[in-house]
Amino acid sequence: MPLHTARLCLEAIALADKAAELGNRNSASDAGVAALAARAGAEGAALNVRINLAGIADAGFTARASEEVAAIEADARRLCEAVLARVAATINA
Secondary structure (H helix, E strand, O other), rough: OOHHHHHHHHHHHHHHHHHHOOOOOHHHHHHHHHHHHHHHHHHHHHHHHHHHOOOOHHHHHHHHHHHHHHHHHHHHHHHHHHHHHHHHHHOOO
C-alpha cells in the first residue's frame, strides 16, 4: 500500500506542475505548496515501504520494490524542484 501511495504522490506532483504552468497566476503559490506536500507524501511513503520490506522474505520482490521506491523518491525531488522553479518564475514575472 505505501508503494502505491508513493506512486500517487508522484502523479500529484505532475498535476501541480500542470497547475503551475496553466493555472491562474494568482494561484501559482498553491501549485508550489501542492508539489511540496506531495513530495513529503512520497518521501514518507518511501520510508514506510523500506520498513515494510525488512519483513518480507521474497528477495526478488524486495529488490524490485526498493529500486522502484528509490526511483520515485528521486523523481519526486526532481519534479518538485521543477515546479518550485516554475512557481518562482511566475511570481517574479
